[in-house]
């Protein structure tokens with residue numbers, strides 16, 4: 001049992017254990033709230049926390065939202081002004097100001113964060129890793145993506161296996177493309193009946209796409225790099241473009257066009273250029289059928305996209321989106337739509 005208390009002793013709490021991370025935050029708000037060079041925030045599971053005394057002394061101040069939720073919130077003792085821990089309802093994990101602890105939590109600080117906002121009069125002299133905002137964003141996103149990625153890989157393994165197995169048999173002993181398709185689809189359907197890893201990944205993308213569009217360039221690059229190399233997420237991004245196309249019915253659905261384009265920009269042609277082109281052609285045709293001119297939206301998201309050559313194709317996504325209306329794949333898709 002590790003205990004902690006405020007300056008006057010009116011608020012007392014105990015934790016079973018600290019799980020980390022243990023971060024030293026140099027952001028402006030943490031410096032203001034603490035009056036120090038940084039806040040030492042120790043990660044604790046809400047289930048391991050118990051408030052022993054002083055509930056009535058705890059007040060909370062919520063600072064105006066800077067960019068995106070959650071808001072910056074600080075709880076403090078009404079009598080002595082010490083910051084105090086105050087887990088939000090429903091939170092499974094939160095940070096406690098480590099300076100309040102009366103015992104050794106066992107853990108030691110593992111990183112400095114928001115170092116670009118550090119006080120000019122303070123020098124970091126230890127060797128802990130230092131994260132600025134984009135690096136921290138990439139780290140947090142990676143931590144969010146990892147469990148989804150593991151679930152996807154487990155889900156996709158039998159499908160990948162049947163594809164490999166049946167592809168080896170293809171065109172031998174009368175085993176044709178139709179048989180291949182039937183066998184792969186039946187395994188896929190069985191997996192889909194068991195679990196749908198995409199729903200959660202799409203929910204994450206519903207939040208990530210608008211955030212990506214509003215982010216400064218370094219943060220957009222951080223998001224792209226956090227996603228790149230994660231097969232589940234890349235697959236979900238592709239599916240998300242198709243899904244966005246299906247949501248468009250009228251000009252009021254323009255945000256789906258923009259979010260679909262954001263997904264393409266995040267995916268950054270990491271895996272297969274042609275798959276992305278086909279998905280974007282769906283999106284383009286859906287927007288036109290919904291009464292929109294997709295060109296300005298393509299141009300807008302092009303300007304936010306990567307100008308380097310992607311891993312999975314010949315043309316930077318910035319250039320590809322800007323000139324998408326000239327791509328043959330779009331003309332082919334339009335011809336198919338017209339022939340119907």
Ligand SMILES: [Zn+2]
Nearest residue numbers: 006008077080
């Ligand atoms: Zn107090």
Ligand SMILES: [Zn+2]
Nearest residue numbers: 025026027030
């Ligand atoms: Zn902070």
